[in-house]
Amino acid sequence: MCAEKVRLRPGQVSSSPKDANVWHARAKEHENARAHVDSQNTTPTQARTQAKPLRDLQNRVYELETHVRAAGSQPSSSERYLGLGHPAGPRATSDKNALPDSERALLRGKSFKTQYFGPSHGASILLQFEELSRFVKDILHRLPTLEKHRDIWKHQRKELNPTLMLPEFDTLVAMLPEQARADALVRDYFETLETTYRVLHAPMFFRKYKELWGASLSKDSSVFLVQLLLVCASVNCAVAGGPSGFRGRSSVGRDMAVKWIEVCENWLDLQSQKHVTLEVFQVRALLVIAKKLNCVKIKREWTVSGQLLRAAMSSGLHREPTFLSKNISVFDQEMRRRLWFTILELDLQNSLDRGMGTSIGPFDWDTLPPLNLHDEDFDEDTETMPFARPITEFTRTSFLCLAQQHLPLRLEIISTINSIRVSLEKDAAIELDQRIRQILDTIPEWNESAAKAISKDLSELLLYESLLLIHQPFATEPGAQAKHFYSRAARRSAALATMKIFTHLRSSSGMIMCNLRDGLFRACLATCHDIVVSVNSKEGLMQDRSTAVRLVEDSVNLMEDRIRGLGQGFHSYWLAASALGLLRSEPADKCAQETADRVAKLFEYMVLQQIAPLEGVTGVEDATMSTANTLVGMSGQPTQALPELDPFVTTTTDPFSALSETLFDFDITDLWSMGGMGGGTHY
Helix, strand or coil: CHHHCEEECCCCCCCCHHHHHHHHHHHHCCCCCCCCCCCCCCCCCCCCCCCCHHHHHHHHHHHHHHHHHHHCCCCCCCHHHCCCCCCCCCCCCCCCCCCCHHHCCEEEEECCEEEEECCCCHHHHHHCCHHHHHHHHHHHHCCHHHHHHHHHHHHHHHHHCCCCCCCCHHHHHHHCCCHHHHHHHHHHHHHHHHHCCCCCCHHHHHHHHHHHHCCCCCCCCHHHHHHHHHHHHHHCCCCCCCCCCEECCEEHHHHHHHHHHHHHHHHHHCCCCCCCCHHHHHHHHHHHHHHHHCCCCHHHHHHHHHHHHHHHHHCCCCCCHHHHCCCCCHHHHHHHHHHHHHHHHHHHHHHHHHCCCCCCCCCCCCCCCCCCCCHHHCCCCCCCCCCCCCCCCCCCCHHHHHHHHCHHHHHHHHHHHCCCCEEECHHHHHHHHHHHHHHHHCCCCCCCCHHHHHHHHHHHHHHHHHHHHHHHHHHCCCCHHHHCHHHHHHHHHHHHHHHHHHHHCCHHHHHHHHHHCCHHHHHHHHHHHHHHHHCCCCCCCCCCHHHHHHHHHHHHHHHHHHHHHHCCCHHHHHHHHHHHHHCCCCCHHHHHHHHHHHHHHHHHHHHHCECCCCCCCCCHHHHHHHHHHHHHHHHCCCCCCCCCCCCCCCECCECCCCCCCCCCCCCCHHHHHCCCCCCCCCC
């Protein structure tokens, strides 16, 4: 395992990863994979009793059927199931004395109204302490008044507590965009986001959608309206045809999306945390996606996705439903799997972008992968799930099916890269590099279409991001030109591939991906760093410098388009534009001036597009115009040296009314104010 090939930083105590792996293998390998069907006619193997030969044969056939159904028509490799609670191959051993999982954990409830309690929960011993369970039930039967008074007290609480008002059905309908605009937003959402992250079941959604515009939607369908508002909010700033203009540093389109998000969040806060439905869980996931795509409270993204992950685990989404319960329909089972792996991907991406360790490890779930099926292949009335389609056949779930295959590998990489105790060894990085490239070679070539293209592009982006991450520490070391020649070349190749994917996407998809992940920004800086350090290098590693510079320019243009549509993202844009200025062959003063002119021009555009302030608000336009004039005047003098400017200091003579926090919407102010960037960087 690559995780074993790590070096401890000075002064740290070593623990054996091999021992941990053995422990996990012994603790987990007794769990047999279940088929993606409602296995009501099968029971877990009782490891505490001597199995008969016939039962052994039945179990072997059952396990083979499980692997076939989980993999569709593709061969099942042992590596695919590592970390997912499935047998790891012929070398795997099982603990014959281990209790079956159904006797160690509790999954209470039906459908999505489930609560999970793990083996360390105090009441889990009741699964083995049958005498106490029977005794407690007998006592309860002897106390009928207890149940009666419980109902009375529950009714009294409802009368005493004021009823919280949910947004009314008509209010939610009134907030929707007109039908033509809604059609465009829904279409784009399903072509991009719903072919990557799986949250909604398309036939169910569109059935409600048609009822809405046909005026036949039931008044108790508020949850669908909340879902629709979040769908529209997710792509409102990326799809052309929306409102134009800015209010302060936020575009009018973003302001509209934020209002939708706030109403939906208020609706969600008033929902029962005990009786959760599939639709409510979908709202939870959609809310995280919509916030990220509109840069709403970006400093909380990592904690918010972590909270969603914990909510999913508390409902038992991390456990394969066929292992622990027979009260969950096959439709809900498959939707739980889709939502679980979607939530994992969201949290993993936020961990990567924040530079933090992952919230979960590969041994913390055993949910089977989602099936590569069209949404039309199953519905709420399905009793037996159909066989999975081959991965070479595109469905909306194909991306998620591919991503889960190397999810444990990506978890390992991010945990190691962001660890404060261990660092990656060069040999381990090379081995990880080879494994990633092998996966890249297996990505299927689906027929081209807008939806299929984004699925394939994001599948590649996940892996190129990992390649860049594992080689970055070596490529930035002093003397890396000769010492880490391969890592420099591999990092550059991954960065160029990342920028090429981003910049070749259609306009709306490019903006969505740019909002959804920081991969483009990371690739830009890595490429610029590589070009700068190559100037004095004797190897001539950068053979086609012009292509790299052009890709950086295209990437900066995409970041600029993001600001024009959203009003957010100045932090990454300004840094990338500045890094691009370093690549110019002109004198440094001229390059700095050109970069300042470019930033000032964009800011002037935002000022000129300001919408008249709301009634009672004054001074907004005057303050922003004053700021823009200062910038334009400063940048309009080519011979004038740029003054030292701290964008996070405001004065009483120049208050930034509309841009009160910073000159630009920098997201990581602490990084700058503490001197974390600038003079301490070595090239």
